[in-house]
Amino acid sequence: MTSDPSESIRDTVRRGYAEIARSGSGCCAGPSSCCGSSSPDRLAQAIGYTADELKTLPDGANMGLSCGNPTAIAELKPGQVVLDLGSGGGFDAFIAGPKVGPMGRVIGVDMTPDMVSKARQGIPVYHKHTGLHNVEFRLGEIEHLPLADASVDVVISNCVLNLSPDKPQVWREIGRVLKPGGRVAISDLALLKPLPMEIRDMVESLIGCIAGAVLVDETRAMAEASGLIEIQLTPKPGYVDAMVDWNDPLYRRVVEHLPEGAKAGDYVTSLNITAAKPTLTLTAHIKELIAIGASVTAHCQPCLTYHVDKARQIGIDEQEVREAIAVGHQVEKGSMSAMTAFTKSVLDSSTQDKPVCCTGRTSPDGKSCCS
């Protein structure tokens, strides 16, 4: 076990899910598990998966670990490249595959080797059911995605982001791998309000989904900071209450410690998150360099001080800052020589021959309206 707290959380989560993958049960194979329902199909149907979708799934792909239905909100289209963060046994990846068809591709990423093996074991059955060869699973952390920049049309995920010890980094990675115009369709657990302290202490030791969940507004802030737009957060608290009704042990323990009359759904919710990456993406880096050049051309000294400072804060190389200043001076020089040429042409022309207004229109009495 590592001494880095983030790594230690990741290790605990990984061990919990390895056990779940090996036992094939979502409930409650390990103390760290984000416990799902003991009846995976019943849970899936309650959150909107159709019987048709479920019947084509390879055995074991649905382990009842979901807390939403991301493919239902993803509006997937043929030919798209889909990335499933924390793909587990391949549940949503196998459901997304037929929606993007033979020209599309679904890539599942999961950090637990046993989960990736389990998902890969399902590929031949998926192929037999659908005739498609368009789903693959990669071992990796969602904080360091094994994918190229701007290579994905849609990022989906089901009940995973809350488990990450570095959620802002996950959102930055989502922003990086999405193509301009790409979309996000994620289901996750979130807090509607902070949990009472005794529950936080209790669940923190479990490192389960609830302990890792953050407030809805914090999710919005992280998505915004990663440059995404059109962010819509739709709480679905009914799902959490349904899990409690089904006697899930982790949720039951939470409910037992809630203030009199409160329900788990008053604090914890399933959250649908949709967002988009802007079509035209100027990075913060490029924007600062443009602002530096423009500040020079506009002779705006406070602007220049501000933007050079900001550029340094976000780690822009000093040489790039100097180049941006040089470009600003060049534009200014170009503008000066164009003005000099224009001044000369104005002096060379006869106002008697061309009586024009400043606006370019001839004045009614034949004189310039500039005077």
Ligand SMILES: C[S@@+](CC[C@H](N)C(=O)[O-])C[C@H]1O[C@@H](n2cnc3c(N)ncnc32)[C@H](O)[C@@H]1O
């Ligand atoms: C609650 S399960 C959900 C699995 C799947 N999405 C589903 O709905 O069936 C969480 C999954 O996310 C994976 N996971 C958790 N944290 C991760 C991280 N930081 N990077 C990659 N995978 C992670 C776990 O290994 C596990 O398979």
